[in-house]
Amino acid sequence: MxxxxxxxxxxxxxxxxxxxxxxxxxxxxxxxxxxxxxxxxxxxxxxxxxxxxxxxxxxxxxxxxxxxxxxxxxxxxxxxxxxxxxxxxxxxxxxxxxxxxxxxxxxxxxxxxxLSAARTLLRGVRLDVDDVELADDVALLRYCYRVAATVGLMMNPLLGVRDPAGEAAAVNLGLAMQLTNIVRDVAEDAANGRVYLPASRLAAHGTTPAAVRDGTAPRHAVRAVAHELLAMADALYRNADQGLAYIPLRARFGITAASRLYASIGWRMQRCAHNPLDGRTVVPRYEKGWRLVQAAGRTVRASFGPSWPGDLGPGLQAVRDRACAGA
Known part of the structure; x- marks a missing residue:
């Protein structure tokens, strides 16, 4: 402390x-x-x-x-x-x-x-005890819900979020942040026997979770799947922005800052065409400072509602809903 x-x-x-x-x-x-x-x-x-x-x-x-x-x-x-x-x-x-x-x-x-959210989180981390493979996007988002979206649900009462409509935004922000974590840590997780990149997406690029784990997966395939997940995370971040208005102003900037700082990891990976097999992406301090400035503006604008459409689209929305319902 x-x-x-x-x-x-x-x-x-x-x-x-x-x-x-x-x-x-x-x-x-x-x-x-x-x-x-x-x-x-x-x-x-x-x-x-x-x-x-x-x-x-x-x-x-x-x-x-x-x-x-x-x-x-x-x-x-x-x-x-x-x-x-x-x-x-x-x-x-x-x-x-x-x-x-x-x-x-x-x-x-x-x-x-x-407490129910905390117990769901424990259900999620129990998966990490063994080697991990996830079949598809539903399994991926279900895992993200358990280990990260639940944190948003635990945070809401502490932030003063009382409107039930704020719950969906908290869930989507948690999903987005965990997707960012997963993409950032592909190499480290694979070394520990955990592959969170969905098998269905890897198969579409001609490889498997086992190949990612043992280091034989084609680099371009891993990069392609990672950037697909970053695009999914971007949609969830945008959707979560709609819920910022439900957070009282005294706490809103802190959460907006967390959202922008986490999202900036993925944005930097996308700009630099970074392959997560090369290790973690580090966001420099000057960029973090700029993201905090953006967060300040977003904090104020949230009082007037979202400034762009944040719909997930029918495909991602359906996958998200199936994953959360089965968590």
Missing amino acids: TGSRALAVPPSWAVTAEADRATWAEAVQLGRQVLVRKARSFSLATAFLPPATQDAVAVVYGFCRLADDLADEVRPASAARRRLDLLEAELLGFAPARPVVAGFRMLAEREGVP
């Missing part, structure tokens, strides 16, 4: 019990540390949220990152599954909760952060 600012309590309640105060403070500290260490773009964006919201978002991120790290780092796979089962037991109150889980439960009880 940076600075000496006193920890803010979640916006609509006050922690009164000393034990709750200590647990909340530790949960915030752990969440902030992991946020700064592992999510630089998101950490930058959250700095523009109100202080109390920053703390609550850090706790949500800390919980989500804990689940992700258990799936990624604990081996053998059977041990990872047991650790994830224990985490879910802590979440539901069936086992003593470590601080970050206890802090998350406070948000669920007092701010309405949905």
Whole structure:
């Protein structure tokens, strides 16, 4: 945790019990540390949220990152599954909760952060325990819904989003951001046995997930599929922009900044014709600064509604709806 600012309590309640105060403070500290260490773009964006919201978002991120790290780092796979089962037991109150889980439960009880979304996220990260192959776009977006769109659903109560129409936008932003992550990390994921590029799209370019995993897939095929997914992400980002108006102005810039900073990874890959097999794309600081300026303008314009049509189109909309319905 940076600075000496006193920890803010979640916006609509006050922690009164000393034990709750200590647990909340530790949960915030752990969440902030992991946020700064592992999510630089998101950490930058959250700095523009109100202080109390920053703390609550850090706790949500800390919980989500804990689940992700258990799936990624604990081996053998059977041990990872047991650790994830224990985490879910802590979440539901069936086992003593470590601080970050206890802090998350406070948000669920007092701010309405949905436990159902957290459980769906755990269902998603369990897939990462083993080698991953996804059959088609529906399977891909279902995975993205579980591990990322659920985060948007957890964030909505903390941001003050009350209109149900804001839920679809939160889901679409989560889907878009996870697609960006997937394309950025193709090489790293393949080295760990995980291929999130859909088998159906790879087949259309003459290759397979197994070939991506063992490094024999044609480079042009991987690049083509990656850029197809970036185009899908762009459509979802544009659609999600329509929901910015549902976020109260005090929190809107932080979320708009997160959207622009994440989207800029894909935009840079597209401009530079980057192949994700060559490693991660890094967005330079000057471009991040420009994206923040764009986010400021978008934040203001959102008060007057979207400035361009954000429809997904019938094809992507149908795939998106099937994926989310089956999550």
